[in-house]
Amino acid sequence: MTTASIQAPPPVESLEPVRKPRRGTGPGSIIKYALALLFLLIVLMPMYVLIVTSFKSGSDIGVASQWSLPETWTLASWEKAWTALQPAFFRTFQLAIPVAIISSLIGAANGFVLSRWRFPGADVVFTLILFGMFIPYQAVMIPLREIVTTLGIPPGITTLVFVHCVYGIPICTLIFRNYYATTVPEELIEAARVDGAGLLRTFTRIILPISIPGFVVTIIWQFTSAWNDYLFAIFLSNTRNGPITIALNALAGAQSPDYAASMAGALITSLPTLVVYVLLGRWFIGGLMAGSVKS
């Protein structure tokens, strides 16, 4: 029974078919495959445009040849885009990697407490935590900018690491809570308690060693979120100290943009998250599904 429940784990495996696909050849089957392929083409179409345009030269971009392959393949736009984006590209790693690691550690500790070391009112506290991941961040942005200035946190990457870690607490807590609720039997914790192990000891000796799958999900999730974020970036950084989304927008957002360079830039911007998606897709999906709070 599929109910909206906060309890179940990120169903990484739940997308797999229960039984072998039927192999029909009837009209229904033909329609099925035709539609599947048609949608495949539609979904990939923007990707085709990005790739093809990014290799075109300026004279090749005219209206008539928009959709065709480049007459001469050139890397000029890639070079232009790379020059424009390079500093921000490396800065964004300095943002996304610490965010991924710190958020995951916080999430693991919180998730453990909320799933297996509960206190009275834990459910209410958990719901209050979760609300934080749904708010429109505009509702905190005005005072947030003031606080960051007052506290003297250096603008740009340091500020963004801080806010992504804070506002990443809800989702990481959720993912780990769901993960521990199903992978760690209550008896294991009880046994550790009987043996006199305290919370920290139980957490570091028993829980952390079996937490790798949870960490993979939260690390990917937070890395991708921080990498793709634009809202915090535009409010709390600028083109000189901000992440790649800001730099790409500066490159592509002009009145009459250089489309070839913009598209090469869009591909460069997307490359790290796409690589993560292709290599670690199933865990990526695990984070996505957890984001819906349900199983």
Place this chain on the structure above:
Amino acid sequence: MRRLRHWGPGLLLLSPSLILLAVFVYGLIAWTTKVSVSDEHNALGSKGFVGLDNYTKLFTNDINDRFTHSLRNLLIFTVVFLAGAMFFGLLWAFILERGVRAEGFFRTVYLFPMAVSFVASGVVWRWLMNPNTGDNAGGLNSVLGGLGLDFLQNTWWTNPDWGMAAMAIPAIWQLSGYVMALFLAGFRGIPQELREAAAMDGASTYRLYRNVIFPQLTPVALSALIIIGHMSMKMFDLIMSVSGPQWLTEVPAIYVWQTLLTSDYAKAAAISIILLLLVAVVIVPYLIYTNRQEKNA
């Protein structure tokens, strides 16, 4: 005392996060609310209390009804986006659930737009939704022209009345795969026995889906609607990168940003709080509902 020792350490471990969220979520929302009832309309920051003035002015006294215009845009965008993403999400999940070879490949491709940022995909959608038609047609319009479907050529998001419906197309492209994943998990969570029982009763495939399977998917559909619905209300990146901030495609999330550029903090705060309330109306009942579901489980 023994009970405190029992759960005390857990609360202690949790407390840094709780303090951070208390300050940075609830504290800052309270702070924004306070700004929204002040008269801080410039960088000088006079701090008089004006009650709900800033809110009522948004609805009654905004130049060109700018705020209601942004709400109207948001409504059109949300309706088209939700309808489209739910339709394609369910359709794709249905196709895959009927069983296709290389299902994993299709799934991976349908979902890949989720891995791309709106800022990056906005670059290509801006190109695809080129408003020129006829001989100058570019992007999607030139495809439509090439297919002999000239009558479908249109000005996309630059249309003053229905531009926001076009703006929803990239959002549909980006999030249908996500809805598909939710529905697919829903389909696969239905016990095999239910299908078999229906087959034993001689139910046709149509009856099976109509009376047995689709009703089981209602909770999934509800979650999907709420999740993408609240994303829609917050939509910012996509519109900023496709059209940039401008009147035609302005939604409240962008209006806040534009207002802050003029240092009208009180007005920006009031818009933010309205946006928060819109989201909360959807999300809070959902969170309470899931919490209760879990307790009953």
